[in-house]
Amino acid sequence: MSKALDGVRILDFTHVQSGPTCTQLLAWFGADVIKVERAGAGDITREQLRDIPDVDSLYFTMLNHNKRSVTIDTKNPEGKLVLEALIQKCDVLVENFAPGALDRMGFTWERIQELNPRMIVASVKGFGPGPYEDCKVYENVAQCAGGAASTTGFDDGPPVVSGAQIGDSGTGLHLALGIVTALYQRTLTGRGQKVLAAMQDGVLNLCRVKLRDQQRLERTGTMKEYPQYPNGTFGEAVPRAGNASGGGQPGWILKCKGWETDPNAYIYFITQAPVWAKICNVIGKEEWATDPNYATPAARLPHLKDIFAEIERWTMTKTKFEAMQILNKYDIPCGPILSMKEIAEEPSLRKTGTIVEVDHPTRGKYLTVGNPIKLSDSPTEVTRSPLLGEHTDEVMTELGYSPEQISALRTAGAI
Numbered sequence: 001m002s003k004a005l006d007g008v009r010i011l012d013f014t015h016v017q018s019g020p021t022c023t024q025l026l027a028w029f030g031a032d033v034i035k036v037e038r039a040g041a042g043d044i045t046r047e048q049l050r051d052i053p054d055v056d057s058l059y060f061t062m063l064n065h066n067k068r069s070v071t072i073d074t075k076n077p078e079g080k081l082v083l084e085a086l087i088q089k090c091d092v093l094v095e096n097f098a099p100g101a102l103d104r105m106g107f108t109w110e111r112i113q114e115l116n117p118r119m120i121v122a123s124v125k126g127f128g129p130g131p132y133e134d135c136k137v138y139e140n141v142a143q144c145a146g147g148a149a150s151t152t153g154f155d156d157g158p159p160v161v162s163g164a165q166i167g168d169s170g171t172g173l174h175l176a177l178g179i180v181t182a183l184y185q186r187t188l189t190g191r192g193q194k195v196l197a198a199m200q201d202g203v204l205n206l207c208r209v210k211l212r213d214q215q216r217l218e219r220t221g222t223m224k225e226y227p228q229y230p231n232g233t234f235g236e237a238v239p240r241a242g243n244a245s246g247g248g249q250p251g252w253i254l255k256c257k258g259w260e261t262d263p264n265a266y267i268y269f270i271t272q273a274p275v276w277a278k279i280c281n282v283i284g285k286e287e288w289a290t291d292p293n294y295a296t297p298a299a300r301l302p303h304l305k306d307i308f309a310e311i312e313r314w315t316m317t318k319t320k321f322e323a324m325q326i327l328n329k330y331d332i333p334c335g336p337i338l339s340m341k342e343i344a345e346e347p348s349l350r351k352t353g354t355i356v357e358v359d360h361p362t363r364g365k366y367l368t369v370g371n372p373i374k375l376s377d378s379p380t381e382v383t384r385s386p387l388l389g390e391h392t393d394e395v396m397t398e399l400g401y402s403p404e405q406i407s408a409l410r411t412a413g414a415i
């Protein structure tokens with residue numbers, strides 16, 4: 001079966017996490033992704049957080065599936081010529097170097113356009129134009145600068161970053177959308193364009209509801225679904241809301257049976273208004289269904305803490321899975337707190353290809369997260385990440401270099 005991005009060639013100049021997540025997605029959709037790495041060293045993540053000596057780390061393998069690897073010294077004059085040949089052959093150049101690095105290499109937007117006016121140049125940077133545009137940025141910096149950290153955690157504690165890599169993988173997703181959109185526009189205009197996804201912008205986009213709340217707070221001085229209401233006080237900025245749910249359906253994380261020893265024996269419980277009477281029945285508080293202090297969503301808001309304490313008395317008598325089973329019967333929205341161990345072992349995620357086992361020549365078998373976006377006409381087959389420079393000769397041959405030329409470039413240290 002064909003793939004959605006068959007025929008699209010990507011010059012993948014990305015490293016670490018944000019850029020590689022983007023190009024990995026494009027590879028899963030069928031693009032030919034040629035990862036250009038520094039000769040001898042490669043993407044720094046190959047050797048970071050290694051669990052097996054001298055073997056590509058899981059950090060690297062899990063972000064670089066379905067790609068080819070070529071090593072080029074892009075600061076070597078002959079290496080630059082190889083890169084120029086690649087620019088002429090590819091549709092998209094994706095990079096996430098520190099600001100200015102591509103220009104310093106001699107590959108400005110203007111130069112790239114001279115070489116290939118159809119080329120789309122897609123970049124992840126920490127910040128867009130402004131006071132911080134020259135800064136190097138990693139995941140947690142983006143989470144902090146994009147508004148996520150100030151709104152995550154508990155009110156009486158410091159700002160907290162999320163385990164979800166919304167700065168890196170989140171921005172990679174944003175960039176991938178920008179690239180396919182630019183490819184679509186190119187079919188009409190025939191021209192390439194620049195695509196920029198700034199990590200601060202990507203995180204803020206995912207924190208959109210908190211900017212909503214900032215304006216609500218400024219207008220009304222309070223937000224009734226926040227745990228600070230009715231007893232705490234609100235300051236000038238959106239506070240951290242603990243585990244409160246963002247929307248109009250109050251929720252919280254509650255202990256389940258075994259919580260004393262299992263750090264993940266918890267359930268997320270939402271007191272959705274339409275099923276309030278059923279919730280009252282399940283937890284044995286039938287009178288709350290008609291009590292004017294509890295019967296309506298507005299009446300319940302000042303009592304949320306007590307309500308969740310009462311529900312927790314019930315959830316603590318059940319495991320999170322037992323609670324799920326009972327609550328789902330009544331359409332009460334809830335979700336178990338799943339550990340990574342439980343997720344890794346979940347058969348349904350294996351079945352859908354969301355968790356995939358991959359074989360690697362030096363590492364052996366390992367688990368990875370497959371393509372979370374499923375296309376009915378473009379199925380994803382996850383293949384292993386490339387070894388450093390594994391495809392240098394193959395790609396050089398495709399570019400028209402003879403074996404003698406390849407060997408001379410290798411001797412010159414260009415590849």
Ligand SMILES: CC(C)(COP(=O)(O)OP(=O)(O)OC[C@H]1O[C@@H](n2cnc3c(N)ncnc32)[C@H](O)[C@@H]1OP(=O)(O)O)[C@@H](O)C(=O)NCCC(=O)NCCS
Nearest residue numbers: 016017018037038072073074096097098101104126136137
């Ligand atoms: C992630 C980041 C902080 C890493 O910084 P770093 O390890 O110092 O790496 P840089 O991007 O600065 O380095 C790239 C250097 O390697 C050089 N380089 C890269 N590939 C090369 C190659 N194949 N051959 C020769 N040199 C190469 C670049 O030219 C650059 O050199 P310069 O600084 O002399 O211009 C930085 O790249 C960054 O801020 N990126 C944008 C934001 C981002 O994506 N962050 C998330 C990362 S998950």
